[in-house]
Structure formats: structure tokens, C-alpha cells
Amino acid sequence: RKEVEQDPGPFNVPEGATVAFNCTYSNSASQSFFWYRQDCRKEPKLLMSVYSSGNEDGRFTAQLNRASQYISLLIRDSKLSDSATYLCVVIRTGANNLFFGTGTRLTVIP
Amino acid sequence: SAVISQKPSRDICQRGTSLTIQCQVDSQVTMMFWYRQQPGQSLTLIATANQGSEATYESGFVIDKFPISRPNLTFSTLTVSNMSPEDSSIYLCSVEGGQAYEQYFGPGTRLTVT
Numbered sequence: 763r764k765e766v767e768q769d770p771g772p773f774n775v776p777e778g779a780t781v782a783f784n785c786t787y788s789n790s791a792s793q794s795f796f797w798y799r800q801d802c803r804k805e806p807k808l809l810m811s812v813y814s815s816g817n818e819d820g821r822f823t824a825q826l827n828r829a830s831q832y833i834s835l836l837i838r839d840s841k842l843s844d845s846a847t848y849l850c851v852v853i854r855t856g857a858n859n860l861f862f863g864t865g866t867r868l869t870v871i872p
Numbered sequence: 873s874a875v876i877s878q879k880p881s882r883d884i885c886q887r888g889t890s891l892t893i894q895c896q897v898d899s900q901v902t903m904m905f906w907y908r909q910q911p912g913q914s915l916t917l918i919a920t921a922n923q924g925s926e927a928t929y930e931s932g933f934v935i936d937k938f939p940i941s942r943p944n945l946t947f948s949t950l951t952v953s954n955m956s957p958e959d960s961s962i963y964l965c966s967v968e969g970g971q972a973y974e975q976y977f978g979p980g981t982r983l984t985v986t
Contacts, residue, residue, distance in 0.1 A: 805977035
């Protein structure tokens with residue numbers, strides 16, 4: 763089983779829509795969770811960390827469910843500039859390296 | 873955030889040859905990481921490079937194929953040796969960021985092996 767699994771999409775949504783991505787991780791010892799964003803032919807960039815209590819940054823909300831071992835990202839009021847691939851990232855306890863999901867591709871349509 | 877540059881940005885190489893990729897950071901960092909992103913795939917860690925010690929390789933990657941140098945706290949190189957078409961990929965270096973476990977990535981080197 764893969765360390766991190768995501769629905770690859772693509773998700774095609776109209777501007778202004780709300781869209782949610784889920785990600786599951788296999789190792790219960792995982793301790794840190796992130797969402798990264800990768801634009802076409804660019805490097806990944808940190809979008810937000812995911813905290814146990816959930817956290818919000820403007821139009822973006824991240825949630826963590828340790829019992830079910832999944833992470834979610836909610837984007838409200840989608841903008842054209844939100845079009846990108848969203849990567850779920852997990853770090854295991856005691857490790858320094860990031861485990862990446864394959865990414866969920868989002869296209870926001872005018 | 874750290875500013876990271878990589879050279880070359882892209883290259884087309886013949887099978888059997890080797891290519892050395894350079895990664896330069898604008899500040900001193902303890903750990904540098906090398907990742908590979910094959911077409912349509914996500915990122916896979918190749919190795920972790922610490923200054924003054926041997927790189928630590930992940931399962932499936934070996935030093936003979938991917939030798940790494942880390943001569944100082946702002947620079948590292950990754951060599952892809954004896955290349956085959958399966959090595960065609962984007963190679964990215966990264967460094968730790970300000971938040972715990974956050975990483976900043978270089979722009980990547982797009983390698984095509986013919």
C-alpha cells in the first residue's frame with residue numbers, strides 16, 4: 763500500500779465553487795501533515811500545514827482525522843489562479859523526509 | 873524563505889553518459905534533500921545530504937548510481953551516472969524551511985535521456 767494516496771482527479775470546477783480534496787496515509791506513526799501546491803512545470807510550494815485541531819488560511823481550510831488517517835483540503839470561492847496540482851505530504855515520526863501523494867489536479871473554469 | 877537555484881535547468885543526454893546537477897542556496901542550511909519526479913508521478917526522495925558526512929540514500933537508490941557531494945552548507949551536487957531512458961525525470965533539491973519539517977524546493981532540472 764502506498765504511503766500516501768490521493769484521488770488524482772482532475773477536478774474541473776467553475777469559478778466561485780467550493781471544492782474538497784481528501785488524502786489518506788497508511789502509517790499511523792505519521793506525525794506531520796502538509797498540503798503543497800505545484801503549478802505546471804514548477805516546483806512544489808508549501809500551501810499550508812495541517813494541525814490536529816484543523817486550520818484555516820483565508821479561503822483554504824485543512825482538516826486532519828487521525829482515527830481514520832485522512833487529511834482534507836477545502837477551497838472556497840475558487841479562483842482561476844487556484845488551478846494547480848495539490849500534493850498531500852506526510853512525515854513519519856523520527857524521519858526528516860517528506861512522503862508525497864501523487865497529487866490532485868484542479869482546474870478552475872471561468 | 874530560502875532562494876534555491878539549480879543548474880542546468882534542463883538537459884538532453886545520451887544513454888551511458890553522466891550528468892551532474894548543481895544546487896545552490898542563498899543561506900547556510902544543515903540538510904539538503906534530492907528528489908526525483910518522474911513523468912506523471914509525485915516526488916520520491918533519493919537521498920539526504922548533510923555537510924561533512926556521507927549522504928543517506930532511500931531504498932531503491934544507491935551511491936554508485938546517484939553520487940552526491942556536499943562540500944559546504946550552501947551547495948550540493950547530484951550526479952546521475954550511466955544514464956538510461958528510465959532516468960528521464962525532473963530532479964529537485966530542497967532545504968528545510970522556517971517551520972518544522974517545511975521544505976523549500978529548487979526549480980528542478982528536467983533531464984531527458986535518449
